[in-house]
Amino acid sequence: xxxxxxxEISLRVNGETHSLTVDNRTTLLxxxxxxxxxxxxxxxxxxxxxxxxxxxxxxxxxxxxxxxAVAAEGRDVTTIEGLADGEELHPVQQAFVDLDGYxxxxxxxxxxxxxxxxxxxxxxxxxxxxxxxxxRPPAVSEEEIRERMSGNLCRCGAYxxxxxxxxxxxxxxxxxx
Amino acid sequence: xxxxxxxxxxxxxxxxxxxxxxxxxxxxxxxxxxxxxxxELAHGWLVTSTVARGRIRSVDTDTVLAMPGVLAVLHPGxxxxxxxxxxxxxxxxxxxxxxxDRVPHVGWPVALVVAETQxxxxxxxxxxxxxxxxxxxDTAFRADHPGLRPTAPSPLAMPDVxxxxxxxxxxxxxxxxxxxxxxxxxxxxxMEPHAAMxxxxxxxxEVVDSNQGSYAVAQVLAALFSLDADTVRVRSEHVGGGFGxxxxxxxxTVLAVMATTILHRPxxxxxxRRQMFSLVGHRPATAQRxxxxxxxDGRLRVVEHETASPTSTVHEFAExxxxxxxxxxxxxxxxxxxxxVPLDVPxxxxxxxxxxxxxxxxxxxxxxxxxxxxxxxxxxxxxxNEPETGPVSGLPxxxxxxxxxxxxxxxxxxxxxxxxxxxxxxxxxxxxxTGVAAAAHSAGVGASTAAITAEADGTYTVRVTAxxxxxxxxxxxxxxxxxxxxVSPESVRIRIADSDFGLAWxxxxxxxxxxxxxxxxxxxxxxxxxxxxLPGDMADLPPEGVTAHADTTELLAAREQRESHGYGAQFAExxxxxxxxxxxxxxxxGIFAVGRVVNPLTARNQFIGGMTWGLSMALHEEGxxxxxxxxxxxxxxxxxxxxxxxxxxxxxxxxIDEHDTYxxxxxxxxxxxxxxxxxxxxxxxVWHATGVRHRHLPISLERVLSGGxx
Ligand code: FES
Ligand code: FES
Numbered sequence: 001x002x003x004x005x006x007x008e009i010s011l012r013v014n015g016e017t018h019s020l021t022v023d024n025r026t027t028l029l030x031x032x033x034x035x036x037x038x039x040x041x042x043x044x045x046x047x048x049x050x051x052x053x054x055x056x057x058x059x060x061x062x063x064x065x066x067x068x069a070v071a072a073e074g075r076d077v078t079t080i081e082g083l084a085d086g087e088e089l090h091p092v093q094q095a096f097v098d099l100d101g102y103x104x105x106x107x108x109x110x111x112x113x114x115x116x117x118x119x120x121x122x123x124x125x126x127x128x129x130x131x132x133x134x135x136r137p138p139a140v141s142e143e144e145i146r147e148r149m150s151g152n153l154c155r156c157g158a159y160x161x162x163x164x165x166x167x168x169x170x171x172x173x174x175x176x177x
Numbered sequence: 178x179x180x181x182x183x184x185x186x187x188x189x190x191x192x193x194x195x196x197x198x199x200x201x202x203x204x205x206x207x208x209x210x211x212x213x214x215x216x217e218l219a220h221g222w223l224v225t226s227t228v229a230r231g232r233i234r235s236v237d238t239d240t241v242l243a244m245p246g247v248l249a250v251l252h253p254g255x256x257x258x259x260x261x262x263x264x265x266x267x268x269x270x271x272x273x274x275x276x277x278d279r280v281p282h283v284g285w286p287v288a289l290v291v292a293e294t295q296x297x298x299x300x301x302x303x304x305x306x307x308x309x310x311x312x313x314x315d316t317a318f319r320a321d322h323p324g325l326r327p328t329a330p331s332p333l334a335m336p337d338v339x340x341x342x343x344x345x346x347x348x349x350x351x352x353x354x355x356x357x358x359x360x361x362x363x364x365x366x367x368m369e370p371h372a373a374m375x376x377x378x379x380x381x382x383e384v385v386d387s388n389q390g391s392y393a394v395a396q397v398l399a400a401l402f403s404l405d406a407d408t409v410r411v412r413s414e415h416v417g418g419g420f421g422x423x424x425x426x427x428x429x430t431v432l433a434v435m436a437t438t439i440l441h442r443p444x445x446x447x448x449x450r451r452q453m454f455s456l457v458g459h460r461p462a463t464a465q466r467x468x469x470x471x472x473x474d475g476r477l478r479v480v481e482h483e484t485a486s487p488t489s490t491v492h493e494f495a496e497x498x499x500x501x502x503x504x505x506x507x508x509x510x511x512x513x514x515x516x517x518v519p520l521d522v523p524x525x526x527x528x529x530x531x532x533x534x535x536x537x538x539x540x541x542x543x544x545x546x547x548x549x550x551x552x553x554x555x556x557x558x559x560x561x562n563e564p565e566t567g568p569v570s571g572l573p574x575x576x577x578x579x580x581x582x583x584x585x586x587x588x589x590x591x592x593x594x595x596x597x598x599x600x601x602x603x604x605x606x607x608x609x610x611t612g613v614a615a616a617a618h619s620a621g622v623g624a625s626t627a628a629i630t631a632e633a634d635g636t637y638t639v640r641v642t643a644x645x646x647x648x649x650x651x652x653x654x655x656x657x658x659x660x661x662x663x664v665s666p667e668s669v670r671i672r673i674a675d676s677d678f679g680l681a682w683x684x685x686x687x688x689x690x691x692x693x694x695x696x697x698x699x700x701x702x703x704x705x706x707x708x709x710x711l712p713g714d715m716a717d718l719p720p721e722g723v724t725a726h727a728d729t730t731e732l733l734a735a736r737e738q739r740e741s742h743g744y745g746a747q748f749a750e751x752x753x754x755x756x757x758x759x760x761x762x763x764x765x766x767g768i769f770a771v772g773r774v775v776n777p778l779t780a781r782n783q784f785i786g787g788m789t790w791g792l793s794m795a796l797h798e799e800g801x802x803x804x805x806x807x808x809x810x811x812x813x814x815x816x817x818x819x820x821x822x823x824x825x826x827x828x829x830x831x832x833i834d835e836h837d838t839y840x841x842x843x844x845x846x847x848x849x850x851x852x853x854x855x856x857x858x859x860x861x862x863v864w865h866a867t868g869v870r871h872r873h874l875p876i877s878l879e880r881v882l883s884g885g886x887x
Contacts, residue, residue, distance in 0.1 A: 040205015106417025
């Protein structure tokens with residue numbers, strides 16, 4: 001049913017299509033959490049300031065608290081729940097476990113989704129503010145990763161290990177690419 | 178009475194273990210309080226005051242009750258009556274929510290809108306019209322405020338100290354450093370907003386909460402709602418950070434309980450990020466005066482330290498900044514003062530290393546100033562003032578390895594080559610400098626209980642009302658229990674964060690692991706004795722297994738008094754751009770002595786996390802109070818900057834071996850010491866880089882450009 005207050009939409013999340021009627025005010029974040037029970041995506045501020053809600057929308061990272069669910073209709077959403085391949089963790093997830101890239105874990109789903117996108121941005125040779133020479137491919141360096149991961153706050157202060165984990169995963173990706 | 182169990186010969190402890198909940202945390206499976214679905218769940222949204230002082234004149238509930246999905250509007254006119262006097266550490270009137278029409282500060286809870294969905298609750302809260310009778314207010318803190326007064330006596334208050342003859346020692350001093358330092362309001366901002374779900378189930382109040390100690394929260398709720406303690410069950414399996422904010426103040430929890438009691442269905446209340454800036458405590462601003470008098474060689478004759486901080490009109494909380502000066506350096510005389518100024522502001526509370534963090538900024542900066550005045554190396558100055566016993570308490574130290582930390586840190590940091598002159602090193606447009614500061618944090622233990630069951634299948638289950646707020650407690654306790662039982666960690670199940678497991682200290686005061694480990698070790702001893710006394714062998718255990726309990730209350734009370742702290746040395750290298758005022762920390766190193774380190778992987782992470790807070794405190798964090806409204810001008814994560822990834826360089830932390838069995842588990846606790854001294858090390862490095870002393874935090878661009886002015 002669609003009215004002035006609510007809209008029937010279909011959301012494609014982690015490869016699965018869901019039909020649901022949402023309050024037009026519902027953010028993508030709340031739709032995932034409250035309607036689809038995909039609570040891995042976290043709400044840290046609900047106003048685009050912390051990155052805890054980061055998901056991939058058509059493979060690019062977005063703050064899902066700043067997207068209305070109705071606007072995600074027809075697009076591909078990947079959340080933290082969609083990264084592992086069955087029992088096998090995504091390399092970024094595994095690196096976070098091995099290198100202790102977290103403490104409380106609340107920022108972690110956002111960090112990991114962001115990191116997956118960062119690795120792809122590096123592979124596509126997108127420059128960042130930390131790129132010395134924008135005519136050349138950016139290096140897979142800790143400096144680049146610090147800069148690119150700065151939209152994801154970690155109040156536990158686990159940045160040092162986050163950078164290690166993302167760098168390791170990015171370097172492995174480079175080797176495998 | 179039994180004697181404490183000896184620490185076990187270790188194998189699991191002392192070696193790195195990845196977190197037990199690691200997989201759940203990286204896959205999104207770990208459910209935090211706000212993630213757990215409940216049938217018939219209703220959503221509560223808090224409405225907070227927009228005025229700084231006054232009375233509520235009217236609450237227009239009719240319009241909101243007519244909105245779609247709205248179930249109730251709770252306000253002082255219809256709220257449940259709460260029992261006065263409840264509190265975690267003595268009565269705390271902040272828990273008396275919606276009990277009268279007084280508004281003591283901007284951001285005080287004045288209503289709760291409950292609705293079927295979050296969107297409806299939020300819309301109702303936005304639409305609720307409340308009018309106030311406003312009164313003149315005062316939110317401007319300053320050290321010479323006429324309301325300045327001594328703190329009320331409380332178990333948490335550090336008494337004022339007058340020891341020796343400070344005036345005579347000052348007069349006899351060859352060098353006197355007399356300085357004022359200030360630190361701003363700072364806010365915890367755990368990434369997980371405070372959340373609670375409450376419901377009545379089979380005659381019990383069941384609460385899922387985001388907190389640092391479920392047993393303590395259950396006790397507080399029972400007292401507030403006049404319930405039998407057994408009636409209340411509180412759980413908090415996964416907690417997204419706490420830093421002192423999740424335990425003392427519980428507006429979301431109290432109001433969720435009130436709403437479920439009225440509505441007879443589960444209610445969840447989650448604070449917004451903005452609400453977290455006024456409702457869960459914060460570190461108050463401090464104004465500190467430090468006066469150090471020394472002989473020509475730097476030996477201290479006198480330490481004077483006076484700290485003042487604002488508190489609210491609701492409940493007194495004083496920042497105990499003199500904790501640092503009480504234990505760091507020997508002197509012939511001490512004069513220590515703690516003062517508060519009650520204002521129309523939210524009540525401050527414990528924030529990571531309360532007292533220690535701001536106190537260390539002042540004292541360790543002053544020591545650096547003294548070193549420069551005397552012309553002695555800052556490390557040598559500290560070594561020269563090393564005390565034999567607690568400088569103020571006179572008690573023997575349980576152990577103290579500050580000297581070893583300073584020396585090992587100096588070696589690893591490359592301190593020996595340092596040119597002491599300020600403002601003489603350049604790297605292009607950057608001025609470079611290095612700084613050092615000492616760190617300390619009390620190593621306390623709180624009474625706790627634990628139970629261990631030897632299961633019929635050969636595994637073990639440990640139950641303790643611990644909380645894992647990101648410290649890795651679950652994993653560390655697994656290692657501790659495994660060693661105490663002499664089994665592998667894989668055969669030990671750790672169950673935590675359920676008030677039904679009984680009394681336990683909170684994840685706070687750097688006392689959690691130390692307190693829980695002691696109880697677990699005692700329970701393990703009791704269990705092994707029980708098992709040894711059993712006829713037959715482990716294969717013949719009854720189906721429910723065999724359980725042993727322990728309670729450390731008596732053991733703890735029987736301990737002799739000692740001065741027991743962890744110590745550390747913090748080093749920082751900074752680059753300062755004098756044109757833009759930008760300060761970049763290039764590297765930090767911390768060396769700590771904190772007794773036994775259970776899990777090097779998570780311990781290092783905790784130290785580095787604390788040091789990251791030190792960096793953030795030095796350069797970024799500052800709540801700006803707007804005197805025109807009485808509220809915060811920057812109460813969100815865009816306006817209140819906490820260190821982001823690009824702010825944080827290479828930070829290294831390590832520790833020295835320390836054997837101290839004052840706490841029989843050998844653990845001193847390490848959750849907070851990482852922040853202590855960090856801001857001073859950075860500020861001292863900025864002085865070394867530029868020759869300008871920064872006595873006011875944070876060291877913002879404006880302050881660098883204005884030469885460190887207030
Ligand atoms: S919750 Fe979306 S950015 Fe913070
Ligand atoms: S791990 Fe706690 S906020 Fe990042």
